[in-house]
Amino acid sequence: MPKKRIAVLTGAGVSAESGFATFRDSGGLWEKYDVQEVASIEGWYRNRALVLDFYNDRRRQLADAKPNAAHYAIAELEKDFDVDVITQNVDNLHEKAGSTRILHLHGELTKVRPEQGLYDRTYRTDEVIDIGCGEVHLGDLAPNGQQLRPHIVFFGEAVPNIEKAIEIVSRADILLIVGTSLQVYPAAGLYRYAGNQVPIYIIDPAEVPVHDPRITHIRAVATKGMEEFKKYLRNQK
Numbered sequence: 367m368p369k370k371r372i373a374v375l376t377g378a379g380v381s382a383e384s385g386f387a388t389f390r391d392s393g394g395l396w397e398k399y400d401v402q403e404v405a406s407i408e409g410w411y412r413n414r415a416l417v418l419d420f421y422n423d424r425r426r427q428l429a430d431a432k433p434n435a436a437h438y439a440i441a442e443l444e445k446d447f448d449v450d451v452i453t454q455n456v457d458n459l460h461e462k463a464g465s466t467r468i469l470h471l472h473g474e475l476t477k478v479r480p481e482q483g484l485y486d487r488t489y490r491t492d493e494v495i496d497i498g499c500g501e502v503h504l505g506d507l508a509p510n511g512q513q514l515r516p517h518i519v520f521f522g523e524a525v526p527n528i529e530k531a532i533e534i535v536s537r538a539d540i541l542l543i544v545g546t547s548l549q550v551y552p553a554a555g556l557y558r559y560a561g562n563q564v565p566i567y568i569i570d571p572a573e574v575p576v577h578d579p580r581i582t583h584i585r586a587v588a589t590k591g592m593e594e595f596k597k598y599l600r601n602q603k
Contacts, residue, residue, distance in 0.1 A: 368448070369446065369447050369448040370447050370448065370539040370540060371447065371448045371449075371450070371537060371538045371539045371540070372443055372447045372448070372449045372450075372538060372539070372540045372541075372542055373450050373452060373534050373535045373538035373540070373541050373542070373560075374440055374443070374449060374450070374451045374452065374542045374543075374544065375452045375453075375454075375531075375535075375541070375542070375543045375544070375546065375553070375556055375557075376440070376451060376452070376453045376454065376455060376460070376543075376544045376545055376546065377453075377454045377455065377543075377544070377545045377546025377547065377553075378454070378455060378545060378546070379544065379545020379546060379547075379569075379570060379571075379587070379588055380434075380436050380437065380440075380453075380455065380459075380544045380545035380588045381431075381434075381437075381455055381457055381459055381545070382545065382587075382588070383434040383435075383436065383587060383588060383589055384431045384432060384433060384434045384437070384457075384459055385427070385430075385431055399420065401521065402521070403416060403417075404416060404417055404420040405417075405420075405518070405520055405521055406520050406521040406522050407520040407521070407522040407523050408522060409520070410515065410520060414504055414513065414515075415503075415504045417515075417516070418502055418503055418504060418515075418516070421475065421502075421516045421518065422501045422502065422503075424456075424475055425475055425476065425498075425499040425500070425501065426499065428457055428458070428475055428476070428499055429499035431457065431459060432459075432462070433459045433460075433462045433463035434459075434588070434589055435589040435592065436544065436545070436588035436589045436591070436592045437459050437460055437462070437463035437465075438463045438464070439589075439592035439593070439595075439596065440460065440463070440465060440542075440544070440592065441460070441463045441464035441465045442464075444464075444465070444466065446599075447540075449465070449467065450467045450469065450534045450538075451465045451467065451468045451469070452469045452471060452531045452534060452535070452553075452556070453468060453469070453470055453471065454471050454472050454546060454553050455470075455472070456470065456472055456473050456474055456475040456518055457475055458474065458475070458476055469527055469530055469531055469534065470527065471519070471525055471527050471528065471531060471553055472518065472519045472525070472553075473516065473517045473518035473519045474517050474518075475516070475518070476496055476497060476498050476499065477494050477495060477496050477497065477516075477517035478494075478495050478497055478502050478508075478514045478515060478516060478517050479493050479494045479495065479508070479514070479515060479517045480493055480508035480510050480512035480513070480514065480515070481508075481512045481513040481514070481515045482512075493508065493509075493510070494517055495508070495514070502514050502515075502516075525552055525553075528552050528553075531553070531556055532556065532559050535556050535557070535559045535560055536559045536560070536561070538560060538561075538564060539564060540564065540565055540567070541557060541560045541564055541565070541566045541567070542566075542567050542569070542595060543557065543566065543567065543568045543569065543570075544568075544569045544570075544588050544591065544592070545569065545570060545588045546570070547570070547572065547575075548568075548574060548575060548576055549575065557576070557578070557581075560580070562580075563580075564580060565580055565582065566578065566580045566581045566582070567581075567582050567584060567595055567598065568581055568582070568583050568584065569584045569586060569588055569591030569592065569594075569595060570583070570584075570585070570591075571585055571586055571587055572585075582598070
């Protein structure tokens, strides 16, 4: 008998307990930085050095970060389920925890790629370079001679993997959403692609701005919420 499919959509809240500052919450990164300066395509073309320094800082933070119990609990779901993780996070903590199928919607902090023209929203996957937690500075060039830029989906750019994410959600038997405010589109609308009879579990300590009879809201931080979610799974057996 084939395993049930679980699609897991994760946001910044799943990494917050690993010491990663979330972007939107009180005290988050957007209170310390102007999003338009460090995370938009316009900001990139305005001041590349500032953007590169911002992501160099994030990599230095990532070098010391370790997965928390929520990351490990998500990875452990693979023992009994066919699991796909769709993450809005750019860190590699799901990988470190052992999840094997991970789709990064907003890019990956540990990777860079050649700069493209302002209106060219595509990139070649074979040009993406894994630099781990290293640094990139103005003047560091790709093999094609272009300035290297973060492999991040900036505000103002398309989300190349959204179609793959929709496909994953649409064939899931269970949808689990962990640590996302469901305010950042297009990812925030992914739950709508779950089948009509598919149960949706949302783990987040804050109020959830969506109302759907399929949703069970586990109002807790990611680590505690995953313990509650596992109880739901046991009760379904």
